[in-house]
Amino acid sequence: MEITPDHLVLFRWGFVQFNATILYTWVVMILLVAGAWVATRKRKRTANAPRSTWEGAMEGIVALLRGQIREISGREGGDEYLPFVGTLFLFIALSNVLDVVPGWHAPTGSLSTTAALAICVAVGVPFFGIRKAGLKGYLHHYLNPTFFMLPFHLMSEISRTVALAVRLFGNIMSGAMIVALLLAIAPLFLPVLMQVLGLLIGLIQAYIFAVLAMVYIAAAVRREEESPREQQP
């Protein structure tokens, strides 16, 4: 039994393998871009112009994401994180929800995809932190409160990145695997229920991935804001 779509090689060209993960990742990306293009294609540049249904739906999603990000970052200016965190959420959510399509292998059910997403978060957190406080200010928190905490800070960054990747991979992969096992044991009714549960779990995991990424970013940024204040008195 295949546990990841990585092993599903569609064709091989020299040493380059084109597997199912790449294919479905591109399908998700094309769907996202096409959906956004269709929604904003006939967009009027004036504020009061009537909106199409698609555009209204997209605006609803973006407003929802923006509200969540503002709640977590704790102040008004959360829009700089919206493209990064929102893209993470939309990509994971769409690839999990498309599990209802027969024959679909969710790209998030492969450890390569989730590791790539987690590495994006691991790179994004210092990026936003450095942009807020400068290189010196960001690196300073590794030495807080003493120099001896440096290995623990590094360890926590590595372990939370691995946890992000394995959490998403484990949830999606185990959902698909449970359905496959149930199809062999009790094929009539139970797999449908587990698919429904899998849709719920997929959306919750997408939400959690985005929220955790936002929490890590907010922690890095807020730390830079608070650390000078502590040093002044």
Next chain:
Amino acid sequence: MESSTWIGVISVSASAICMAIGSIGPALGEARALQQALSAIAQQPDEAGTISRTLFIGLAMIESIAIYCLVVAIVLIFANPFWNHVIAKTAG
């Protein structure tokens, strides 16, 4: 018994033990988190949104420990590297 049998026996029992022991801790932790969140909501129903959002994130982080065990168990059963090694050795 030959080594391939031993690998099979030990892999299957190890995955069962991994799941059995590994789910105890997260179950206790989730129960405790849920209990605290419910009593907090009962005391302050206005904060239910914030509490349940934090609860979901916390539950997912606790749950991920059990998911690690599940991943190890599934790898041991379906994609066991030692088993594949033995199979490749006998085939080749």
